Amino acid sequence: MPTQQTVLVVGGTGRTGRRVLQQLLGRGLRVRAIVRSAARLPPDVAGNPDLTVIEADLTSLREDELGQHVRGCDAVLSCLGHVLSLRGVFGPPRDLVTSATTRLCRAIEALEPTTPVKLIFMTSVSVCRPQGLDTRRSGFERAFLRGLCAVLPPANDNQRAADYLLGEIGPENAFVQWVVVRPDTLLEGEVSEYALHEGIVNGLFLPGKTNMANIAHFMCELVTNPKTWADWRSKLPVIVNAADG
Numbered sequence: 001m002p003t004q005q006t007v008l009v010v011g012g013t014g015r016t017g018r019r020v021l022q023q024l025l026g027r028g029l030r031v032r033a034i035v036r037s038a039a040r041l042p043p044d045v046a047g048n049p050d051l052t053v054i055e056a057d058l059t060s061l062r063e064d065e066l067g068q069h070v071r072g073c074d075a076v077l078s079c080l081g082h083v084l085s086l087r088g089v090f091g092p093p094r095d096l097v098t099s100a101t102t103r104l105c106r107a108i109e110a111l112e113p114t115t116p117v118k119l120i121f122m123t124s125v126s127v128c129r130p131q132g133l134d135t136r137r138s139g140f141e142r143a144f145l146r147g148l149c150a151v152l153p154p155a156n157d158n159q160r161a162a163d164y165l166l167g168e169i170g171p172e173n174a175f176v177q178w179v180v181v182r183p184d185t186l187l188e189g190e191v192s193e194y195a196l197h198e199g200i201v202n203g204l205f206l207p208g209k210t211n212m213a214n215i216a217h218f219m220c221e222l223v224t225n226p227k228t229w230a231d232w233r234s235k236l237p238v239i240v241n242a243a244d245g
């Protein structure tokens, strides 16, 4: 019988993160969730015996404390994001996502796991691959996004976190392997057919749609399905509903 995998989730109280928790637990995985407030967890997961809740502020956990929570995990999933309010967008920590990604990677590396830990990081189609690889982004759209990064801290933060994984961790790290998941406009709704693309498919001003349940499904597949992992490891897949892709 295969051993039960253990996954650490950050951002599990968010709109997408809660779906990730529900689906991971529904697949019988053991889950640890670092949350600021356990009261914000969906009621249907709160009492699940496979869920361990760590009530803490991720941004102020020491590296050794984070290491304890990461120890023994096969994968770490992040659905963190700046809360869409004036304070969430412009207040501290402006580097929430970059800081969390960096610190999670360092904590994993410090443990020197014998099998690399999968880091699956949710971001958005505002994040671009380097060297103009997202060929469907026009010059105007790229300039617009650079402008957004200059004035909107969350846009800059998400791009920097992805750049860190691409540049600093890279594809050959012995301890951390990663996938950056790029959904388009988030929608409610159930798991449905979805399409995965290596690059951007929809224009910035004619966005596609992505059910949050589909993001959760794909993130779970990355954990549990070796072929899905092999197909997307070290990539930044764009996920959109099939009707849009």
Ligand SMILES: NC(=O)c1ccc[n+]([C@@H]2O[C@H](COP(=O)([O-])OP(=O)(O)OC[C@H]3O[C@@H](n4cnc5c(N)ncnc54)[C@H](OP(=O)(O)O)[C@@H]3O)[C@@H](O)[C@H]2O)c1
Binding pocket: 010, 011, 012, 013, 014, 015, 016, 017, 035, 036, 037, 040, 057, 058, 059, 079, 080, 081, 082, 083, 084, 092, 093, 096, 122, 123, 124, 125, 154, 158, 183, 184, 185, 186
């Ligand atoms: N909105 C969109 O249309 C859209 C589209 C594509 C991609 N995205 C990206 O997808 C990601 C997730 O989106 P979502 O709408 O599911 O997120 P969300 O509902 O806003 O949830 C954000 C999560 O991050 C946590 N968080 C926020 N600030 C924190 C802090 N300072 N310290 C610790 N945790 C903190 C929240 O915890 P609390 O519950 O404690 O606040 C929550 O769990 C974001 O990065 C966003 O940029 C968004």
